[in-house]
Amino acid sequence: MRTLHKGLRPLYAPLLHPKHTVRIRSPLSISCGAPRRSFQTSASYRTIDLAYDLHDNGGKATGAPILILHGLFGSKKNNRSISKALARDLSRPVYAIDLRNHGDSAHDKAHNYIALAEDTEAFLEKHDLRDATLIGHSMGAKTVMTMALRNPDCCANIIPVDNAPVDAALSSxxxxxxxxxxxxxxxxxxxxxxxxxxxxxxxxxxxxxxxxxxxxxxxxxxxxxxxxxxxxxxxxALDDMADFPFTDPDIRRFNKPALFMRGSRSHYVSDETIPIIGRFFPRFELMDIDAGHWVISENPEAFRRGVVEFLQDKE
Incomplete structure (x- = not known):
């Protein structure tokens, strides 16, 4: 599962950190969306005070915090079981977040990755959460990638689940x-x-x-x-959810560990996206999970094992 396919070295090796590992699937084309709109990557929106559930294994989890962000149309409730499992296995408190316009968090007309990132950064500051691991699925994945590239000091590492730092049309x-x-x-x-x-x-x-x-x-x-x-x-907001606010990895880069997890039956992280992932996130690892796009709900045990192994390696 963690061996680099030798046939990829001439194409990908210059872009990858030595620790990057990937099991290759058959190439799939990136589905490109409409021409890019103008993103203000430093824009400031009215931040939303995010609703959350804290899972800390009955107060026994006292390590560095983990934030887990749901995908489009989801909520913190979707991640309740996996949050409890990670808090138990890693002895780290897990904050399951409701992003703006979802769950119990407030609604706002602005819904793009800069606004989502600013909300979550404000949450980290409000709760004085340091050295956090940011986990996000789909929309949440692009949110944590945006946060890492905007402000690398906001977290210790990230785990984007089944999304890539590219503009690509959402599934129909x-x-x-x-x-x-x-x-x-x-x-x-x-x-x-x-x-x-x-x-x-x-x-x-x-x-x-x-x-x-x-x-x-x-x-x-x-x-x-x-x-x-x-x-x-x-x-x-669907067009904004297809976009990604950063386009130049020579300007924005996250040089801390990152684990990209993708569903082996999903098209959201195709093999063609690997080079750009490697340029934005040079210390990334890539793990395939037997699932479609809904990785966490479809194969929670494989997801749990992958997260635990990755984070224990970093301790």
Whole structure:
């Protein structure tokens, strides 16, 4: 699992740190999105005070903190089980975060990686969290990469899960999910079953629908069900979620350890992205996990082992 394929050395070796290891899959092309919009990588947004759950193994976890950031349409609840396991195995407190416009955190019209990074940096400062490990899946992965490149001193290392520091079109599934959620709200349903039936044409897989429907709440007993996430805001943010705010690794670079974990059945971290990962994050390692894009929920044990091994190596 941790041997560099010799056939890649002429192409990748100049860009890789000696500790980088990768098991190669069949090459997949990067799906490029629309022409880049202008990102203000130093912009300052109104920061959101992020909701969180702290998992500290009953107070026994006292090491350096770990932050775990969910993906688009997710919440801190998605990472409850894995957070408890990591707190136990590593004896480190794990903060499961709700990013802006998700879970119990406040809503705001600005939803891009600079805003998400600034929120999380403010969270680290507010809670006086030093030498943190930042773990993020999908949207959360690009957020922790953005934080590491903006301010390398904000963390000790990062673990981006199934995303890469490139502009690449989101899976066409995500606009479908948004359309389905809009239809659920427009129909003013009163039951999860009714919502699931409306959503099914837009999200064929039951686990995906169950994931999306975790956001469905009833504001009051007399009102129909409604998504707690601001569907309209996130619909408008899909292009920003496909982008990455940094383009020049000669200007921005993170020279601390980074573990990139990718699903072996996902296209989000294709082999073609490896060189640019190596330039932005020269001390990176790459681990394949038998999963699709939803790595943590699809194969939590392999994910847990990979994180524990990586972080124990760094102690």
């Amino acid at each position: 599934d995500f606009p479908n999910y948004v359309e389905g959620m809009r239809k659920v709200e427009n129909e003013k349903v009163n039951s999860q079953k009714a919502a699931d039936e409306i959503l099914e044409p837009f999200a064929k897989e039951l686990p995906v629908r169950q994931f999306l429907l975790t956001n469905l709440t009833r504001p009051s007993p007399s009102e129909p069900l409604k998504f707690r996430i601001p569907v309209q805001i996130l619909a408008k």
